[in-house]
Amino acid sequence: MERVFVFDAYGTLFDLGSMQSHLEARWPSYGSIIMQLWRLKQLEYSWLRTLMGEPFVDFWIVTKQSLQFALSSAGIILSQSDVEKVASEYHRLKLFPEVRAALQTLPARCAILSNGSQSMLDALVANAGIGAELDEVISVDAARAFKPHPRCYALVESVLHVAPKNVVFISSNSFDVSGAKRFGFTTVWLNRSPPEDAIAPVDPSQLYRLMRTQPEQLDAIPDYTCASLERVRRALKI
């Protein structure tokens, strides 16, 4: 039985931290709020558009429209081309430190399955220089839907010719893990920022973190939870 490792991209392999620094440098003291609104709306729009159905627009459009929303909320009006410039930082995201080594040493085929459009993902993989480590870079474009719609996860079988039960799917996005688990993949929730367990750190200005780093209540428990990719092999005993 061949096992294949499939990774989410944004927040899982690629660190969005640099984005917030760019925003903060350009709009001092607004970096965090713009970033939180942007990412919350980006996912929200991906879900809403999938629910509303055709016409499908790709993640590049969704990314720019959600940025536009976040900027307006902060009273910032930019031209379309300036919005595009800010968003294009998405093509230059850095890998999390352990990713390259993890991809190089996993004794199995590796692929990406991401909401990103094919051209966003191709630019990202090329800039990070991990093309040789990946067997496929799968965009949801072909499914004309965003995760967690089952059509997205179904692309893995059609592209890699591997049954869902032989797929280990790794994502830092807990909703993504829920969708993948329901679809039939073996799932690893990569929770890179485990919340402190005391009540004190509940900070209203960190709503994004609170929204995204708790286990979801969606009746789909991840098979494994790890704090970094280095832990995945040990957790899966490979």
Added chain:
Amino acid sequence: MERVFVFDAYGTLFDLGSMQSHLEARWPSYGSIIMQLWRLKQLEYSWLRTLMGEPFVDFWIVTKQSLQFALSSAGIILSQSDVEKVASEYHRLKLFPEVRAALQTLPARCAILSNGSQSMLDALVANAGIGAELDEVISVDAARAFKPHPRCYALVESVLHVAPKNVVFISSNSFDVSGAKRFGFTTVWLNRSPPEDAIAPVDPSQLYRLMRTQPEQLDAIPDYTCASLERVRRALKI
């Protein structure tokens, strides 16, 4: 041509403000953060569950699971029956002040179309004493999906026998207005809390407000935007 007025329920006819007061009274200084997380997750789960497909669970389950998530984020662990007790405040929400008079004087059939389960909505309408003002109280239950899935809006025609073009749909939820507009309804976005236009009031602890009171970037502009139901008749010239 008969025109029918269809209203969203939560936040549109019914005020959720009392909910936050209850939470704040029970968990001092945590009312706002719990409420924000609860409502953001409640919608998020309604969308995610619709995207993931069967099994459908109704809005009562979604409401309890999202409350559970919000409470855990604040480090609060309650039993299932205590969670149920907190959530059951949803059955006793008060109408916004102008709603009763507006429903009584609109010269047309009026109905509710809400994500709420049929039993949640029946309790709500009975407690508020507006049963006589409404021709139908339509839950999305029968569509086995949540708004903005088109199957939900399609229930209006099957229940009220009115073509989409003759429906005026009124909601305070901008995503709901986007979905209804795309479906073919005439739409009114009831923005009860228009954001200040200066940059100063951008308050990171008010992420919920920022997420919900700006026009969406979803390529579906509401036909009308009003600050209260009293303005709707004037806007539509009736």
